[in-house]
Amino acid sequence: MEIAAALPLRTPPKLVTRLTVVHLVEMILAGSFMIFVVLPAIFRFSLVSASFWEIYRRFYVTGLFGTFFYVAMTLPLSVVLGFLMGWARVSRVRIFSWPSSLYVNLFRGLPPLILVIFASLFGTNLVPQPILDRFLSGFRRGDIAVGLAAIAIAMHSSAYQAEIFRAGFQSVPKGQQEAAQALGLRPWQGMRHVILPQTFRLSLPPLGNEFAVLIKDTSILAAISGTELVAKSRDLLGILPASGFPIVWIFAVWTVVALTYFVLTYSVTRGLRILERKFHTPGLEAISL
Amino acid sequence: MIRVEDIQKHFGALHVLRGITFDVQKAEAIVIIGPSGSGKSTLLRCINLLVEPDSGKVFIDGVHVNRHGIRHEWVRQQVGMVFQSFNLFTHLTAIENVTLGLTRVKGIPHDQAIEKARKLLARVGLAAKENAYPAELSGGQQQRVAIARALAMDPKAMLFDEPTSALDPEYIREVLDVMTVLAREGMTMIVVTHEMGFASNVASRILFMDAGKIIEEGTAEDIFQNPKEDRTRSFVSKILR
Amino acid sequence: MANWRKFLRDRWRYFDAALALAVIIGSLVYIYELLVGSRGLDVAYITRNYPLYLHAVFTNVYATTIAFVVGMALGFSVGWLRTARSLSVAKFAASMRVEKRERQEAPSGSEVTRRLLVVLSLLWYGTKYVVRRVGDGFVEIIRGTPLYVQILFASSFFIVFLPQYASEGILIGIIALAINTGGYQAEIFRAGLQTVHSGQIEAARAIGFSRLKAMRYVILPQALRLIIPPLTNEYIGLFKASTFLFVLGVQTEISYIAQHEGFAGDVFEIFAIVTAIFLAITVTLSFVVQALERRFRIPGLGIEQVRLPRGVRTARVVG
Numbered sequence: 001m002e003i004a005a006a007l008p009l010r011t012p013p014k015l016v017t018r019l020t021v022v023h024l025v026e027m028i029l030a031g032s033f034m035i036f037v038v039l040p041a042i043f044r045f046s047l048v049s050a051s052f053w054e055i056y057r058r059f060y061v062t063g064l065f066g067t068f069f070y071v072a073m074t075l076p077l078s079v080v081l082g083f084l085m086g087w088a089r090v091s092r093v094r095i096f097s098w099p100s101s102l103y104v105n106l107f108r109g110l111p112p113l114i115l116v117i118f119a120s121l122f123g124t125n126l127v128p129q130p131i132l133d134r135f136l137s138g139f140r141r142g143d144i145a146v147g148l149a150a151i152a153i154a155m156h157s158s159a160y161q162a163e164i165f166r167a168g169f170q171s172v173p174k175g176q177q178e179a180a181q182a183l184g185l186r187p188w189q190g191m192r193h194v195i196l197p198q199t200f201r202l203s204l205p206p207l208g209n210e211f212a213v214l215i216k217d218t219s220i221l222a223a224i225s226g227t228e229l230v231a232k233s234r235d236l237l238g239i240l241p242a243s244g245f246p247i248v249w250i251f252a253v254w255t256v257v258a259l260t261y262f263v264l265t266y267s268v269t270r271g272l273r274i275l276e277r278k279f280h281t282p283g284l285e286a287i288s289l
Numbered sequence: 290m291i292r293v294e295d296i297q298k299h300f301g302a303l304h305v306l307r308g309i310t311f312d313v314q315k316a317e318a319i320v321i322i323g324p325s326g327s328g329k330s331t332l333l334r335c336i337n338l339l340v341e342p343d344s345g346k347v348f349i350d351g352v353h354v355n356r357h358g359i360r361h362e363w364v365r366q367q368v369g370m371v372f373q374s375f376n377l378f379t380h381l382t383a384i385e386n387v388t389l390g391l392t393r394v395k396g397i398p399h400d401q402a403i404e405k406a407r408k409l410l411a412r413v414g415l416a417a418k419e420n421a422y423p424a425e426l427s428g429g430q431q432q433r434v435a436i437a438r439a440l441a442m443d444p445k446a447m448l449f450d451e452p453t454s455a456l457d458p459e460y461i462r463e464v465l466d467v468m469t470v471l472a473r474e475g476m477t478m479i480v481v482t483h484e485m486g487f488a489s490n491v492a493s494r495i496l497f498m499d500a501g502k503i504i505e506e507g508t509a510e511d512i513f514q515n516p517k518e519d520r521t522r523s524f525v526s527k528i529l530r
Numbered sequence: 531m532a533n534w535r536k537f538l539r540d541r542w543r544y545f546d547a548a549l550a551l552a553v554i555i556g557s558l559v560y561i562y563e564l565l566v567g568s569r570g571l572d573v574a575y576i577t578r579n580y581p582l583y584l585h586a587v588f589t590n591v592y593a594t595t596i597a598f599v600v601g602m603a604l605g606f607s608v609g610w611l612r613t614a615r616s617l618s619v620a621k622f623a624a625s626m627r628v629e630k631r632e633r634q635e636a637p638s639g640s641e642v643t644r645r646l647l648v649v650l651s652l653l654w655y656g657t658k659y660v661v662r663r664v665g666d667g668f669v670e671i672i673r674g675t676p677l678y679v680q681i682l683f684a685s686s687f688f689i690v691f692l693p694q695y696a697s698e699g700i701l702i703g704i705i706a707l708a709i710n711t712g713g714y715q716a717e718i719f720r721a722g723l724q725t726v727h728s729g730q731i732e733a734a735r736a737i738g739f740s741r742l743k744a745m746r747y748v749i750l751p752q753a754l755r756l757i758i759p760p761l762t763n764e765y766i767g768l769f770k771a772s773t774f775l776f777v778l779g780v781q782t783e784i785s786y787i788a789q790h791e792g793f794a795g796d797v798f799e800i801f802a803i804v805t806a807i808f809l810a811i812t813v814t815l816s817f818v819v820q821a822l823e824r825r826f827r828i829p830g831l832g833i834e835q836v837r838l839p840r841g842v843r844t845a846r847v848v849g
Contacts, residue, residue: 026663027667030667093546094543094546094547094549094550095546095549095550095553096550097550098547098550098551098553098554099550099553099554099557102554105809105813106805106809108812109808109809109812109813110770110805110808110809111770111771111773111808113773113774113776113777114773114804114808118801122801125564126561126564173376173379175372175374175375175376176376176378176379178339178372178376179372179376179377179378179435180378181339181361181365182337182339182365182369182370182372182439183365183389183390183394183438183439183442184362184363184365184366184390184394184442185362185389185390185393185394186362189393189394193378193389193393194378194389197380198378198379198380201380212673212674216675216676216677217676219676219678219679220676220678222678223678223776223777230676230678230679230682234682247689247690248690250686250689250690251683251686251687251690254679254682254683254686257679258671258675258679258680258683261674261675261676261679262670262671262674262675265673265674265675266670266674281379281380281422281424282422282424282425
């Protein structure tokens with residue numbers, strides 16, 4: 001806010017606590033110990049072998065970028081959908097609250113794998129023909145199927161985010177809207193300056209968790225041959241024995257994949273925690289789901 | 290200044306306001322007392338149109354406001370309100386709470402808004418706390434910020450809905466002092482409260498409400514010492530122990 | 531003029547509900563049209579095949595339950611280990627300084643035994659710390675990696691070390707699911723045990739309970755009430771995750787969908803059956819959860835903000 005810039009700052013909250021640093025150091029130490037000592041000694045494969053990476057590099061990079069692409073595609077979509085659904089859920093207008101309630105319960109009750117398979121097989125039937133012709137005619141049917149499956153994952157996550165946002169809305173103290181009205185703020189102004197800032201601050205902690213889950217869920221696309229990390233690594237496994245690596249090296253591949261996902265989810269959750277601390281205002285109670 | 294004529298309000302089957310009529314002159318401070326459930330809060334909210342009366346008329350400065358075509362936001366700029374539970378915006382500091390209305394409703398540029406907010410906070414005695422968040426302030430301090438926030442809009446009149454009922458006893462004094470000064474400076478106010486001391490000192494008139502009707506009206510002396518109606522008498526005797 | 535507006539406002543709630551229903555039914559009908567259309571609902575398919583689907587679901591339930599129980603043993607042990615308390619470095623240094631001062635004031639005892647005790651206590655607390663952190667690490671890894679990858683890991687393990695069992699999809703799946711749920715349950719158990727841990731054990735010992743008795747009569751009863759709601763939610767989550775058995779070649783309801791791929795005929799019916807099954811089970815289980823929660827609730831006792839895998843309902847901290 002511009003006003004905040006003009007005023008003398010209070011002592012800003014500590015963004016990176018000592019505990020965060022200690023945990024990070026522990027992790028790096030333990031990780032390096034495992035990678036450089038334990039794995040080669042006990043399992044007889046190494047994650048830092050140059051010849052291994054020669055053949056894996058291509059697959060890994062393609063797969064990683066694929067995963068990034070899917071995350072970039074699904075995350076914003078899920079937040080927008082989740083927010084709208086969450087907002088609708090708390091509305092007194094039943095045209096909004098009933099359908100969104102149905103949506104949330106439907107997409108939370110179905111496992112993401114089922115949604116992905118349905119979307120990939122039958123999703124194209126649900127898209128109206130004119131849209132298919134105009135916008136999507138350039139794409140192969142397989143690609144459209146994977147894209148629709150990604151959208152299904154986004155919708156699945158949005159159902160959980162809707163609950164998070166709903167709880168966020170309901171945690172905003174009740175008199176806030178009245179006070180905003182009494183000042184003469186118009187309804188949309190009250191929303192923008194009073195209700196929504198508090199809703200977002202309250203929703204942030206559980207949201208970070210949900211983002212991590214979304215990143216993990218993109219791996220489901222491998223089941224329908226989407227271009228992402230798990231699928232590509234599986235492709236590599238096909239040629240691994242032929243390239244002269246003993247069978248134990250399967251573990252090398254999956255360890256790298258697991259490590260990658262771990263780094264991704266860890267950074268997202270810890271990063272969001274830092275964001276939380278930056279925006280923390282004393283007095284806003286943590287959300288209760 | 291403010292006049293209400295025959296206000297009626299139902300909440301479902303509950304007939305909360307059964308024909309309220311009174312008026313408030315400019316620079317008058319009137320206090321409304323009465324048992325809980327008598328409709329006092331609802332009456333206040335009918336004046337600044339947070340609640341719409343089913344029937345009856347509300348006049349502010351001669352303008353009939355509860356009809357089609359009058360923007361509610363305009364009405365609320367004429368009449369400020371202070372709530373029992375303060376309702377400060379928890380994500381904003383004290384000074385930001387005060388400047389929000391100035392910049393977003395009145396469109397004042399933010400340097401001027403800050404200056405004005407500072408003066409108001411000083412007026413309620415909280416100049417040092419301008420960067421504190423509501424959670425860092427005591428109840429009495431929060432309520433005083435709420436008063437500053439309402440005053441920032443330069444209202445013609447102020448409504449107070451049981452401003453000290455949610456406060457710990459040691460903080461009631463500081464809020465009442467601010468309100469007393471405000472009244473002496475000539476602010477038109479309608480205060481719903483249980484603080485009889487304040488009522489005796491400050492109010493030009495006291496209204497006693499029960500079950501949605503005004504039972505009796507008069508000066509502090511009239512109501513507290515010579516109540517005419519039975520209900521007034523029994524209520525007053527319970528309050529003034 | 532004003533009259534019909536007032537009429538609308540009074541009756542608004544009914545219009546509102548009616549319109550909401552209209553929107554819901556409308557969209558359902560639209561989807562039905564898209565998928566079934568003029569073909570007509572193939573009821574015969576449903577009546578013919580639902581035993582297959584029920585059998586598949588039973589497989590899921592079976593796998594889920596076994597994995598859940600095994601996971602519970604794993605989760606409890608890890609969770610319990612994670613509540614091991616060790617000294618912080620600062621406190622240890624402070625106690626060393628106190629010791630040094632005492633030694634200077636009243637020198638007694640042999641130097642060797644004292645040094646030995648210091649080393650032993652360092653080792654003891656050090657081990658506790660490492661054990662706790664290893665437990666934390668295990669949980670972080672399980673929660674930080676996708677279930678799919680964990681399943682592939684388990685599958686690889688079998689391919690490499692136990693190739694004779696590598697084709698037993700169910701076995702591999704149950705093991706992977708058990709480890710996965712073990713990780714999440716470890717978090718639940720840790721939170722439950724820790725919430726009760728502080729003070730209660732000391733109070734119990736003060737009365738005269740042995741450590742074991744204190745565990746049995748004081749800690750566990752309270753801890754059980756705290757962890758049952760999140761545990762049942764975890765069961766529901768595990769049931770949904772058990773659909774992953776499909777990727778291991780186990781016949782689940784999804785395999786029927788995949789097998790019927792080319793035959794785009796009975797899409798809606800399959801969709802309807804599968805959705806109905808899952809919703810029925812999850813909704814029923816949710817009701818069970820709520821009933822259990824109500825039965826086991828102690829006013830004033832609630833589990834803290836447990837970081838659950840899914841944003842399902844938990845009891846909130848009270849008091």
